[in-house]
Amino acid sequence: MTSTVYKAESTDDRDYLLVSKMRRKAQFQKKLSATDLSLSNREDQKKRIAEDDRFSEDDEERMWLEESDDDDRELDHGEGATGGSERGSHEEGGVKKWKAKCSFSADKEERLAEFFSANPIFYDKSHPKYRNQQLKDNLMDQLAEDLQTTSRQIHGWFKHMRTAVGKLLKTTSRQAPQYLTARKKWQLQKLAFLKPHIVPRTYSVETTQLEEQSGEGGALHCNSNSAINLVKNKPPPRKKLRGDDLKVCTKFLERPRPKEVPSKPPDERTAFAQWIAARVPGIPQDRWDDFQLDVMRLIQDYSRPRANPNTSSIALPSQK
Structure with a gap:
């Protein structure tokens, strides 16, 4: 199987290649042990793994640019932000990978760098x-036509650069100041516009140890079966109830509760007063003074006991 590669230009690129190779090998090993393949298929799988193991100092100029879901979470811009209309993909051992040749002068x-800095629509949500x-x-x-290249290659270059900048920001924020190569300084300077859009990634302890073992120009030695996984945010464990707390909760639930008193419906007078209050806003303004006087006369008259039950105490107001 032929693979598209490009020239590694820094130690950071070689480290990325090693980690990618280790992840691919772990995936192949898992599929070999979990799938019941025929003998011939097993031999083909082992040959592919053996080809991945042939990494040495002579291969430092080879680099895989692999885009995965983990890389997409590192930059807060979502899938397809750079418009990869020409991105290519293929299946290898059931694992989908994106690869592109991204060597530029x-x-x-x-x-x-100037193009992406002037066009934030590719990374600013x-x-x-x-x-x-x-x-x-x-x-x-x-842009691809001006540079005599393809959109796929530009997309791959941007993916690789944003990953490199994310690693540099993570390293400089976690560790003491260290010497940066000219390549890394250029990345931090020219791609500084990506800083507000990069979300720090949380690594497991094993991944951190692997990165610390790979220094400038050093080799990365790791177990092929080691898995590099992101640390998931686990919810805090529930606090177990002690014996005393459990007794208190039990007594609280078993305490006698007061009997619920059914609510009484409003009496006739309250309902009549509410009806009058609802009709008051509809009285015309020119008759408001007369209405007030008549109501006060009625209330004053009916507040006293009636002298003669057969006669009314006051005359009804005249119609105006």
Whole structure:
């Protein structure tokens, strides 16, 4: 199987290649043990693993650019942010990978950095045109034509650079100041516009130890069966109830509760007063003074006991 590779330009690229190779090998080993394959298929799988093991100092100029779900979570811009209309993919052992040849000269890399810095629609989710995929494809195709390359290669270069910048930011924030190569300084300087959009990634202890073992120009030695997994945010464990707390809760639940008193319906007078209050806003303004006087006379008269039950105490108000 032929593979598209590009020239590794820094120790950071070689470390990334080693980690990617180790992950692929672990996936192949898992599939060999979990799947009941025929003898011939097993031999083919072992040959592929053996080919991955042939990494030495002579292969330092070889580099795989592999895009995975973990890489997509490192930059807060979502899948397909750079408009990869020409991205290629293939299946190898059931694992889907994206690969591209991304070797550019220094002048072209300067042009690429300026292009992405001037077009935040490729990585800024808050940009109003971030979801305009047609616009991003047109810009990418135009740049590819100017640089005499393809959109797929530009997309791969950007993916690799954003991953490298994320690792540099993580390293510089966690460890003491260290010497940076000219390549890393260039990445931090020219791609500084990515800093607000990069989400720090949390690694497991095993991954951190592997990165510490791989120094500048050093080799990374690790077990092929070692798995590099992200540490999931686990919810805090529930605090177990002690004996005293359990007794208190039990007594609280078993305590006598007061009997619920059924609510009484409003009496006739309260209902009549509420009806009057609801009708008051409908009285015309020019008759409001007369209404007030009549109501006060009625209340004052009916507040006293009636002298003669057969006669009314007051005359009804005249119709105006």
